[in-house]
Amino acid sequence: MSFERIKEKLNILADAAKYDVSCSSSGSKRSNPNKQLGDSSGMGICHSYTEDGRCVSLLKILLTNYCIFDCAYCVTRKSNDIKRAAFKIEEVVDLTINFYRRNYIEGLFLSSGIFKSADYTMERLVAVAKKLRLEEGFNGYIHLKSIPGASDELMREAGLYADRLSVNIEIPTKSGLKLLAPDKKREDFIKPMIKVKNEIIQYKEEKRLIKSTPKYAPAGQSTQMIIGATGESDKDIMYASNYFYKSFNLKRVYYSGYVPISYDTRLPQIGSAVPMLRENRLYQTDWLLRFYGFDIREILNDYHPNLDVDIDPKLSWALRNLDVFPIDVNKADKRWLARIPGVGLKSVNKIIGARRFRKLNWEHLKAIGIAYNRAKYFITCDSRDFERRDLTAEQIKNFILKQSMSKYKGVYNNQLSLFN
Amino acid sequence: MKKILIYDGTFDGFLTTVFQVFEEQLKDVEIVKPKHYQPNIFIEAETIITDSKKAKRVWKALQVKVTKSGAHKLYASFLSEIKGVENALLRYIVYAYCSESFIHTDYSNKDVLRVAQVSKMVFRERHRMEAFVRFQLTKDGIYFANIEPDFNVLPLLLKHFKSRYADQRWMIYDKKRGYGMYYDLNVVQYIDLELTDAFDGSKKGLEKVFTSEEFQFQSLWKNYFDSTNIKSRKNMKLHKRHVPTRYWKYLSEKQPEL
Ligand code: SF4
Numbered sequence: 001m002s003f004e005r006i007k008e009k010l011n012i013l014a015d016a017a018k019y020d021v022s023c024s025s026s027g028s029k030r031s032n033p034n035k036q037l038g039d040s041s042g043m044g045i046c047h048s049y050t051e052d053g054r055c056v057s058l059l060k061i062l063l064t065n066y067c068i069f070d071c072a073y074c075v076t077r078k079s080n081d082i083k084r085a086a087f088k089i090e091e092v093v094d095l096t097i098n099f100y101r102r103n104y105i106e107g108l109f110l111s112s113g114i115f116k117s118a119d120y121t122m123e124r125l126v127a128v129a130k131k132l133r134l135e136e137g138f139n140g141y142i143h144l145k146s147i148p149g150a151s152d153e154l155m156r157e158a159g160l161y162a163d164r165l166s167v168n169i170e171i172p173t174k175s176g177l178k179l180l181a182p183d184k185k186r187e188d189f190i191k192p193m194i195k196v197k198n199e200i201i202q203y204k205e206e207k208r209l210i211k212s213t214p215k216y217a218p219a220g221q222s223t224q225m226i227i228g229a230t231g232e233s234d235k236d237i238m239y240a241s242n243y244f245y246k247s248f249n250l251k252r253v254y255y256s257g258y259v260p261i262s263y264d265t266r267l268p269q270i271g272s273a274v275p276m277l278r279e280n281r282l283y284q285t286d287w288l289l290r291f292y293g294f295d296i297r298e299i300l301n302d303y304h305p306n307l308d309v310d311i312d313p314k315l316s317w318a319l320r321n322l323d324v325f326p327i328d329v330n331k332a333d334k335r336w337l338a339r340i341p342g343v344g345l346k347s348v349n350k351i352i353g354a355r356r357f358r359k360l361n362w363e364h365l366k367a368i369g370i371a372y373n374r375a376k377y378f379i380t381c382d383s384r385d386f387e388r389r390d391l392t393a394e395q396i397k398n399f400i401l402k403q404s405m406s407k408y409k410g411v412y413n414n415q416l417s418l419f420n
Numbered sequence: 421m422k423k424i425l426i427y428d429g430t431f432d433g434f435l436t437t438v439f440q441v442f443e444e445q446l447k448d449v450e451i452v453k454p455k456h457y458q459p460n461i462f463i464e465a466e467t468i469i470t471d472s473k474k475a476k477r478v479w480k481a482l483q484v485k486v487t488k489s490g491a492h493k494l495y496a497s498f499l500s501e502i503k504g505v506e507n508a509l510l511r512y513i514v515y516a517y518c519s520e521s522f523i524h525t526d527y528s529n530k531d532v533l534r535v536a537q538v539s540k541m542v543f544r545e546r547h548r549m550e551a552f553v554r555f556q557l558t559k560d561g562i563y564f565a566n567i568e569p570d571f572n573v574l575p576l577l578l579k580h581f582k583s584r585y586a587d588q589r590w591m592i593y594d595k596k597r598g599y600g601m602y603y604d605l606n607v608v609q610y611i612d613l614e615l616t617d618a619f620d621g622s623k624k625g626l627e628k629v630f631t632s633e634e635f636q637f638q639s640l641w642k643n644y645f646d647s648t649n650i651k652s653r654k655n656m657k658l659h660k661r662h663v664p665t666r667y668w669k670y671l672s673e674k675q676p677e678l
Pocket of ligand 1: 067068069070071074075076077078112113114
């Protein structure tokens with residue numbers, strides 16, 4: 001293969017793919033029993049990080065950036081004057097295998113502009129995955145984009161070779177979609193999602209009866225929404241997200257702060273800041289819903305349609321519900337421990353492990369790793385020393401902000417280590 | 421009376437020492453490696469001869485007493501090679517044996533917490549190595565990688581790389597400790613060896629050892645890495661927290677264009 005030509009294509013087609021933020025390579029449970037290449041039964045690994053701090057775990061490229069559509073928010077849109085390129089199927093396979101063998105990546109994330117038709121495009125994506133699995137004996141991770149409007153038959157085949165499938169909703173509200181991508185219909189996005197969801201359920205059931213049933217998209221489905229392109233509220237985004245999680249059993253919803261790429265007046269202008277902090281708050285909310293047992297209505301509702309920017313959503317919720325605090329860490333059950341600001345799930349488990357041996361005091365809790373300066377307003381423990389003043393929500397917030405100011409200023413981590 | 425036990429620095433040696441502590445019911449002991457031993461005429465010292473049978477017995481018993489994952493944490497903490505960690509491990513083991521119930525989650529005990537913390541650091545580095553190992557294809561068809569981990573994590577990497585790269589020959593070499601792990605398509609072996617500078621990544625003579633295709637793939641990868649950046653989101657502080665600068669040396673995406 002000609003390296004120079006490949007390099008050029010890679011530049012164009014990686015560049016166009018980078019706005020998709022999904023990097024997950026976990027949850028597939030695909031092992032390597034026959035001494036072939038690759039294993040994706042583990043946790044998923046970030047082999048590197050981009051300079052903006054995002055995980056690099058997959059070779060993330062478009063098969064081509066030729067596209068017949070003209071979605072305003074997308075760099076690949078038909079009317080955009082950019083260099084176009086297309087990979088051959090073997091080229092993608094070759095790159096994937098060679099990167100994988102050198103331990104650069106966990107696998108491939110292949111998306112594409114839509115050329116000719118949805119099915120024509122989807123067919124080619126499937127062909128890459130099929131070749132990797134059947135001809136190269138590749139057990140690494142494969143994430144394929146489901147092309148909106150692709151036929152059920154192709155989606156069924158896609159799931160046999162891919163670990164994960166995703167369709168990006170991109171625009172959280174119907175009205176926004178109409179404005180920015182008038183040729184696209186919401187139903188076209190949803191159709192492949194329904195198909196994949198049903199296949200996953202069916203294959204799981206069959207697997208229960210017949211052990212040799214092949215895997216079908218073992219790492220499930222995900223989607224992505226662009227944040228801040230259409231003036232939607234946080235409530236709009238998270239209610240849409242909640243709907244997708246529930247209706248299609250999604251594994252993940254990604255939130256991608258809109259990066260201005262066009263002078264189209266329907267969109268934020270080039271040079272406006274990427275809403276990274278907002279994005280982070282949405283991820284935190286997502287986490288609270290999926291792992292901390294919160295209900296979406298507790299966090300966002302008509303009275304409170306947007307997340308606070310200066311504090312995280314868990315603290316924000318606690319401050320609005322001071323009447324349930326303080327919580328006794330030596331007695332409270334897991335669900336309540338998880339609601340204490342400054343106590344992450346790891347600490348919750350450690351507290352539960354440790355308190356079987358003795359009542360915990362502040363020293364124990366600090367050693368366990370709770371964020372003391374945040375949590376202390378919300379808990380009591382085996383100590384006579386606790387917050388006795390009757391502080392208002394506003395006062396607590398100010399104390400906490402003062403404490404954490406210097407520490408968090410400027411570090412917006414979208415990989416979510418922020419709860420503590 | 422206090423006693424110093426000198427062992428050979430291996431994990432089996434350490435377990436043999438633990439065996440002896442229990443057998444002789446020693447109360448006040450300090451376990452040291454030969455290089456850390458400072459003779460002192462007031463304190464009795466004894467050199468322990470590693471005995472793999474005794475070691476095995478202790479290891480088996482530990483799996484039951486502190487569960488498999490607890491025992492694995494002990495092993496990982498041992499591999500940290502932190503000076504004096506053996507003594508925290510010994511106190512942990514004694515505590516486990518003196519207690520009726522499982523104690524491996526008793527984080528209010530300082531040794532249990534220490535083991536949890538140290539093993540966490542070691543596991544973190546193992547995970548980083550799983551991520552940051554960069555193989556280069558030699559002319560003999562071996563995928564070769566240098567590492568210089570802070571802790572002795574090579575043994576913890578075996579399973580991961582063996583199941584992942586089952587159909588290619590590979591070698592991971594710990595430059596700091598002067599030994600490597602080699603997979604020949606059948607088994608993984610540890611080998612002690614000195615490598616010539618050409619393997620060193622110092623760029624001199626590399627083309628003698630590695631295929632020319634190798635350099636092209638490295639350059640493709642670096643190109644890929646560069647084009648995944650979104651400039652308007654740049655955040656080097658976060659970047660360096662994820663990829664500490666001390667690991668950059670062996671990451672091909674971090675090398676200047678050749
Ligand atoms: S169809 Fe997809 S690739 Fe084409 S312009 Fe719309 S979002 Fe971009």
